[in-house]
Amino acid sequence: MITLHHVPQSRSMRSLWLLHELGVDFEVKTYPFDKSLRAPSYLAKSPAGRVPALEIDGDAIFETGAITEVLCERFSPEVLGRPAGHPERAQWLIWVHFAETISQHAAALTQQHVALREDHMRSPIVMKLEAARLAKCYAALETRLAGREYLLDGGFSAADVSVGQAVYLARFFAHLEGFDAVAKWYARITERAGFKAALPAENEKLFSETFFPPWELSAC
DSSP states (O other): OOOEEOOOOTTTHHHHHHHHHOOOOOEEEOOOGGGGSSHHHHHHHTTTTOOOOEEEEHHHHHHHHHHHHHHHHHHHHHTTTTTTOOOOHHHHHHHHHHHHHHHHHHHHHHHIIIIIIIIGGHHHHHHHHHHHHHHHHHHHHHHHHHHHHSSSOOOHHHHHHHHHHHHHHHHHTOOOOOOOOHHOOOOHTSHHHHHHSSSSSGGGGOOOSSOOOOOOGGOO
């Protein structure tokens, strides 16, 4: 049995979406967005106390890029994955891992807008910088997606899942206006049943708003 350890609207949604796309049997253990991931039993699976962790064949795997590679190599090397020696292997790896470049900026903004409890802890400067960095990521995607329906010429893959989930989180902090190719690609991939199955239930949502704009510099 495959078990995914998951916090809704976090990076682990990436692995959840991929599991749905793969069509394999799995179960999900859901955690709140709190310190419950610091329990010794969970740290044995993910030593930094973060999600996702994936249990498979008696092993625990952490880091979304590693999970994506393991799952694709095992269950869909030629369709959702690109095996070693495939002409698209390098591009597949690049975009699977570019998802984390986007996610680090979305995570910083999640901390600013959601995790920090007192207004004096929040930084309008950090908010503006991280939102601008997300726009730089969108620009990179815009260039890649010009003339393409998906990130790889060979069609939809786990690279689209990985980056698509990162953009799902990024859109809480930076709009896609002005990035037409990205917006069309995002609309296309989020119509998939796998994406919809990975969305949180109403009572599981981490974000209380659909968009969190940067604060004005006078806010603090």
